[in-house]
Amino acid sequence: MNCFNISCILLIVLGFTEGAGLLPDGLNAAVGETAMFTTTLSPTEKPFQSVNWAFNFSKTIIIVTNSENTIGPEYEGRITFFPSTASLEFRSLTLNDTGEYAVSIAQDGKIQNGRTTLVIYEKVSNVSVTSSSTDLVEFSGSVSLSCSASGSSLSFLWLNGSSEVTASDRVQLTDGGSSLTIINVTRFDQGPFRCSVSSPVSTGTSDPVNLSISYGPENINLILSPPQGYFAVGSDISLTCSVGSRPPAQFNWFLNGDQLPDTGSELRLMNVHMSQSGNYSCQAFNSKTLRSQTSQPSAITVLGKSASVKPSTNLPVEGTSVSLTCEASGSVFTRNWMKDGSDLTPTDNMTLSDNNRVLTFNTVNRKDNGEYFCQISNPISSDGAKYVMTVNYGPENVQIKGPNKINIKGTLKLICSAESTPSARFTWFLNGTEVLTNSAEYNKEEVEFSDSGNYTCQAWNNITERTSSSVVQGLIVTGCAAGCIAGIVIACCVIFAAAVGGGYYIYKKK
Ligand SMILES: *[C@@H]1O[C@H](CO)[C@@H](O)[C@H](O)[C@H]1NC(C)=O
Ligand SMILES: *[C@@H]1O[C@H](CO)[C@@H](O)[C@H](O)[C@H]1NC(C)=O
Ligand SMILES: *[C@@H]1O[C@H](CO)[C@@H](O)[C@H](O)[C@H]1NC(C)=O
Ligand SMILES: *[C@@H]1O[C@H](CO)[C@@H](O)[C@H](O)[C@H]1NC(C)=O
Ligand SMILES: *[C@@H]1O[C@H](CO)[C@@H](O)[C@H](O)[C@H]1NC(C)=O
Ligand SMILES: *[C@@H]1O[C@H](CO)[C@@H](O)[C@H](O)[C@H]1NC(C)=O
Ligand SMILES: *[C@@H]1O[C@H](CO)[C@@H](O)[C@H](O)[C@H]1NC(C)=O
Ligand SMILES: *[C@@H]1O[C@H](CO)[C@@H](O)[C@H](O)[C@H]1NC(C)=O
Ligand SMILES: *[C@@H]1O[C@H](CO)[C@@H](O)[C@H](O)[C@H]1NC(C)=O
Ligand SMILES: *[C@@H]1O[C@H](CO)[C@@H](O)[C@H](O)[C@H]1NC(C)=O
Ligand SMILES: *[C@@H]1O[C@H](CO)[C@@H](O)[C@H](O)[C@H]1NC(C)=O
Numbered sequence: 001m002n003c004f005n006i007s008c009i010l011l012i013v014l015g016f017t018e019g020a021g022l023l024p025d026g027l028n029a030a031v032g033e034t035a036m037f038t039t040t041l042s043p044t045e046k047p048f049q050s051v052n053w054a055f056n057f058s059k060t061i062i063i064v065t066n067s068e069n070t071i072g073p074e075y076e077g078r079i080t081f082f083p084s085t086a087s088l089e090f091r092s093l094t095l096n097d098t099g100e101y102a103v104s105i106a107q108d109g110k111i112q113n114g115r116t117t118l119v120i121y122e123k124v125s126n127v128s129v130t131s132s133s134t135d136l137v138e139f140s141g142s143v144s145l146s147c148s149a150s151g152s153s154l155s156f157l158w159l160n161g162s163s164e165v166t167a168s169d170r171v172q173l174t175d176g177g178s179s180l181t182i183i184n185v186t187r188f189d190q191g192p193f194r195c196s197v198s199s200p201v202s203t204g205t206s207d208p209v210n211l212s213i214s215y216g217p218e219n220i221n222l223i224l225s226p227p228q229g230y231f232a233v234g235s236d237i238s239l240t241c242s243v244g245s246r247p248p249a250q251f252n253w254f255l256n257g258d259q260l261p262d263t264g265s266e267l268r269l270m271n272v273h274m275s276q277s278g279n280y281s282c283q284a285f286n287s288k289t290l291r292s293q294t295s296q297p298s299a300i301t302v303l304g305k306s307a308s309v310k311p312s313t314n315l316p317v318e319g320t321s322v323s324l325t326c327e328a329s330g331s332v333f334t335r336n337w338m339k340d341g342s343d344l345t346p347t348d349n350m351t352l353s354d355n356n357r358v359l360t361f362n363t364v365n366r367k368d369n370g371e372y373f374c375q376i377s378n379p380i381s382s383d384g385a386k387y388v389m390t391v392n393y394g395p396e397n398v399q400i401k402g403p404n405k406i407n408i409k410g411t412l413k414l415i416c417s418a419e420s421t422p423s424a425r426f427t428w429f430l431n432g433t434e435v436l437t438n439s440a441e442y443n444k445e446e447v448e449f450s451d452s453g454n455y456t457c458q459a460w461n462n463i464t465e466r467t468s469s470s471v472v473q474g475l476i477v478t479g480c481a482a483g484c485i486a487g488i489v490i491a492c493c494v495i496f497a498a499a500v501g502g503g504y505y506i507y508k509k510k
Pocket of ligand 3 (some may be wrong): 150151
């Protein structure tokens with residue numbers, strides 16, 4: 001025992017004397033730090049007769065008498081004595097300094113005793129968190145965080161962001177609170193988590209640990225900008241795919257189910273043409289969760305502007321079937337037919353089919369002539385095209401205007417007409433022999449008797465390839481022109497002679 005003579009005697013005295021109130025009740029301090037034993041005595045300038053500080057009732061710390069200070073060897077350089085109150089400061093504390101401290105103060109023949117306890121704790125240090133994993137997938141795993149620290153009498157507290165983690169169904173705190181287990185992690189469990197470690201003399205906090213919790217893709221949504229489904233040729237369209245995903249998803253794009261080369265969350269279609277119409281969808285893939293999600297398709301319709309009406313034949317012939325087709329590039333939503341500026345009222349012989357795209361005349365008639373207009377409308381425009389229909393028919397009702405009789409040397413003029421589209425070509429026949437082609441009018445000056453006969457006008461329609469004729473039966477050339485008067489006279493004489501001769505003959509017979 002390291003004990004000086006006088007102090008040993010005093011220690012025995014102290015051992016049996018309670019010194020309540022002179023020193024604080026109990027002190028804690030950290031290794032390496034300083035503890036201050038402050039007595040409750042008022043400062044005095046008069047030196048104490050003697051002051052004796054001892055440890056564990058056995059070791060002298062310091063003995064102060066009028067003449068000298070004696071310091072225990074373990075305390076050299078570590079203590080400071082305050083003569084006015086007999087207080088004592090300890091520095092560079094070690095764990096071995098934990099124990100009972102007592103002081104005995106003699107003054108004016110009176111002895112005052114005090115005792116207290118000092119507990120030295122290691123400071124909290126090296127607080128660190130290890131995680132079983134920091135890379136997790138939502139709903140498919142649990143994670144354990146464990147906290148380690150140096151120090152004594154440690155207690156543990158977990159922080160999730162700035163709030164304290166409390167135990168629950170899926171949050172377990174074990175090993176005296178140093179282990180945190182999260183069962184069935186959710187995306188909200190990313191932290192940052194910190195472990196806060198406390199001892200009676202200090203606290204320490206770990207570095208934050210972030211958990212990376214992958215989830216998704218989910219709630220995929222495809223947004224068109226501008227937000228419409230119909231676009232004019234040449235428009236710029238942007239498709240944006242939004243999705244909840246961690247880490248950010250990778251994107252693929254599909255048009256009518258066929259993958260496009262584009263990747264990225266935005267698909268830009270510049271200067272679109274009609275072939276880019278179709279159902280677009282995006283697919284998001286999360287490389288961590290290995291899940292993917294595909295959006296609902298968004299229909300994009302690129303609308304053309306030009307319309308046309310095409311007939312089934314360029315040369316409709318009456319009585320045949322003809323159809324008009326209203327063509328429009330791109331999608332058309334409504335078609336309306338008009339005739340000569342008014343809404344078309346279909347007759348029994350007309351059929352509208354394919355959503356008004358095709359107008360069919362079962363047997364086309366000249367009454368169907370006119371201007372047909374097909375009006376097309378789609379959500380962004382309205383357009384139309386016209387077709388002027390001319391039904392070819394005939395020839396019909398061939399008629400010849402002209403005389404039945406004509407005087408010899410007169411001028412014969414016959415005019416032929418026919419109902420025909422296109423106009424008929426006329427050919428004239430006399431007694432079945434062609435006498436004139438390609439003229440509606442037959443003219444003959446100074447007709448002879450030999451010009452008598454059957455005059456036929458034949459009309460020919462080069463589209464319908466039909467012919468029709470009309471005949472002037474037995475046109476007669478009559479009378480006498482100047483040259484034939486003698487003939488007439490002779491004829492009269494002949495008749496007269498015949499009459500005479502006849503009379504004679506009749507007479508002679510009698
Ligand atoms: C504490 O005491 C033990 C044994 O008494 C000794 O081995 C050790 O070195 C001491 N520690 C300090 C810091 O003095
Ligand atoms: C001092 O006493 C306490 C019990 O009061 C004991 O735990 C401690 O080890 C002792 N210290 C030394 C250095 O003997
Ligand atoms: C704290 O950690 C450092 C290195 O990581 C080590 O050198 C030191 O001894 C540790 N301190 C304690 C008190 O464990
Ligand atoms: C994980 O949590 C989700 C929702 O909180 C629940 O639907 C699922 O069943 C849980 N899974 C397990 C394995 O507990
Ligand atoms: C962490 O905090 C978030 C809210 O900020 C909460 O939703 C989550 O459940 C917490 N996680 C744990 C393990 O306490
Ligand atoms: C942890 O997450 C926070 C935000 O929640 C961020 O500020 C911090 O930089 C992250 N730390 C690490 C190491 O990733
Ligand atoms: C687009 O989808 C709609 C219905 O979802 C379908 O009627 C249409 O035929 C599709 N278009 C193409 C080009 O696949
Ligand atoms: C329809 O065609 C038939 C045969 O060509 C004709 O007799 C009838 O008059 C036509 N009806 C109308 C309404 O044009
Ligand atoms: C003229 O037409 C009539 C009636 O068809 C016919 O009997 C007569 O033979 C025709 N004449 C000539 C010269 O063809
Ligand atoms: C046509 O027939 C009529 C009588 O049938 C005759 O007089 C006339 O000479 C004939 N003309 C020609 C050109 O054959
Ligand atoms: C029919 O005749 C007209 C002139 O009368 C001509 O312009 C047109 O080309 C002809 N068509 C055919 C198919 O021969």
